[in-house]
Amino acid sequence: MASKKKGIREIALDILQSVEKNQSYSNLLLNTTINKYKLSQADSGLLTELTYGTLQRKMTLDYFLEPFLGTGKKIEGWVTILLRLSVYQMAFLDKIPDHAILFEAVEIAKKRGHKGIAAMVNGVLRNIQRKGLPSLDEIKDDAERLAITTSHPTWLVRRWIKQFGYEKTEAMCELNLHAPVQTARVNKTILSRKELISRLEEEGFFVEPSPVIHEAVRCLKGNLAHSHAYKEGFLTIQDESSMLVAYALGAKGDDLVLDSCSAPGGKTTHIAEGLSAGKVIALDLHEHKVKLVAEQAERLQLNNIETRATDSRKAGELFEQETFDKVLVDAPCSGLGVMRRKPDLKYTKTENDITRLSSIQQTLLEASAPLLKREGILVYSTCTVDKEENDRVAEAFLSAHPDFEPDLSLANRMPQEVQPFVNQHTIQIFPQDFGSDGFYIACFRKKV
Structure with a gap:
């Protein structure tokens, strides 16, 4: 019609x-x-x-x-x-x-x-x-009133209050009602952030430097996916929280990196842009998803990414033990940190999903750990805020792997503005912290 x-x-x-x-x-x-x-x-x-x-x-x-x-x-x-x-x-x-x-x-x-x-x-x-x-004030139960006022399932609000307290939960629920600002990462292999900003302004976009991430910009008007700068490979649209993963991994020089759950490729390409002579091997379960990563690499003129469609839980069949300098497990998760972008998530997720996913996350870490060289760094990340998928998975991994230890140098690799949010070897970013996605990162080092 x-x-x-x-x-x-x-x-x-x-x-x-x-x-x-x-x-x-x-x-x-x-x-x-x-x-x-x-x-x-x-x-x-x-x-x-x-x-x-x-x-x-x-x-x-x-x-x-x-x-x-x-x-x-x-x-x-x-x-x-x-x-x-x-x-x-x-x-x-x-x-x-x-x-x-x-x-x-x-x-x-x-x-x-x-x-x-x-x-x-x-x-x-x-x-x-x-x-x-x-009036919403007629709802007497605090958790229920917050749930109805901010339109989050009551089970989830009660769970968050238990995990983080009422105030933090309220701030997160309130912020989840507002659309996020679009952010992008400059492709430093081609141009500087300053040059990118002036090119985007010439195209009529309203952009400003990110106060959190050195290579990021915030777009206040327009959609950067429609810009010439995007088509020419000068930028990648990515949330600021998600950009912290490459910082946590700290891959550089000729490092060989495994990205075990790589699609759609935002973190993969960020890591690849930071290598001078190294390479990223990007895995994902489905052919069409791996294709997305390859397309991003081509658009950004990066020739140091190798993609393979495979189940990361079987990565040990593809690679020798202790092959990689750095390993990233950006695991499938409930996505409770990105509900501003995907509001329908709120009504479809259940507590069973969280339990099921935490078990998959542990299996993925289990499969990736042997592939890391001694003294190498393993990063585990999710775009959720739930402790069962985050801290508890990280704790379970460390207790099952005496050959790994918490990487206490994580804060040193983070941008200055993020350092106060580092808790030893982990970071939990809430949407209200920077106006970015809710995100979790844990960093482990393999012992000598």
């Missing part, structure tokens, strides 16, 4: 329906939809706001809607999503007048359903307009 016939709100409804029904990833779906309808920058901005905003606040919106829906009739899925979408605009967007929101919602309801549905949607929204939204 031509985009003229579908307004931005109806397109947002399509995306939200697909996320709910098919467990589609909102970020991927949003990109393909923007390209499919060839949306302008303003329309893309509104679509992103409506989609992410409604997803981010889903539990809050359901709480607001509940008193107005009655208990009698079962409402179709798409109608509930349309009501959420409308209440999101009424509650959180001040530029759109209520009458416009109501008109649009009723038109979509007529088009997709029948007069009865349109009348119900109209009635609910007018009722909300008249009576106002129910």
Whole structure:
């Protein structure tokens, strides 16, 4: 159907329906939809706001809607999503007048359903307009109130409060509601950060140097993936927390590095850019994922990355023991540190996922450890904040491997601004620390 016939709100409804029904990833779906309808920058901005905003606040919106829906009739899925979408605009967007929101919602309801549905949607929204939204202060239990207010599952909020305390949990949940700033890493093998900034400014982007990472920039306006600088291999789009992994590994000179879970290649290419004569061997389970790493290496003009599609748990069958100077295990994880980028994660993860993943993480470390030379560095990293996947995996690894010790020189390799966050051989970054992703790094040294 031509985009003229579908307004931005109806397109947002399509995306939200697909996320709910098919467990589609909102970020991927949003990109393909923007390209499919060839949306302008303003329309893309509104679509992103409506989609992410409604997803981010889903539990809050359901709480607001509940008193107005009655208990009698079962409402179709798409109608509930349309009501959420409308209440999101009424509650959180001040530029759109209520009458416009109501008109649009009723038109979509007529088009997709029948007069009865349109009348119900109209009635609910007018009722909300008249009576106002129910107060969140009425929720007496602190954890439950925080869960509903910030739209995080109650089990997760209770778990975080237990692990980190109420204040830290509250700050993290609050920040998770806001979209992150796009950040990128300069390809130092080609140009300096200063040169990159001036090139991007010439292209019309608003960028500033990262106050945390020396080779990073923050983009305040525009999408760097569409820049000429990106196409020419001058930069890699990567979160600042993720950039700390290459610092932790400290690979340089002619080091031979194993990156055991390398896709999509942000960390792999960062490591490779820091080597003068060394090489990175990048493994990943799937052929199509390894292809992504190879494509990034080609775009960045790096010829010191060798990719292989293989299960890293069987890496011992490919390489001799004590082959590598440095090993990175950037393990599959629950992704609870990147919920600002992938808001749908909040509603699909379970405690069982965390337990299952922590066992996979331990197996990956187990398989990689023998491949490291004596005195070599092994880095374990995840983009989550959960202790069961982080500290407990690191502790279990050390207690099972007396030939490894905590690498207490980790802080010396970190940028100055990050050093206060280093706890001996580990770092836990929360989203509120730098406005970057939640991230964990543990560093081990193999004994002589």
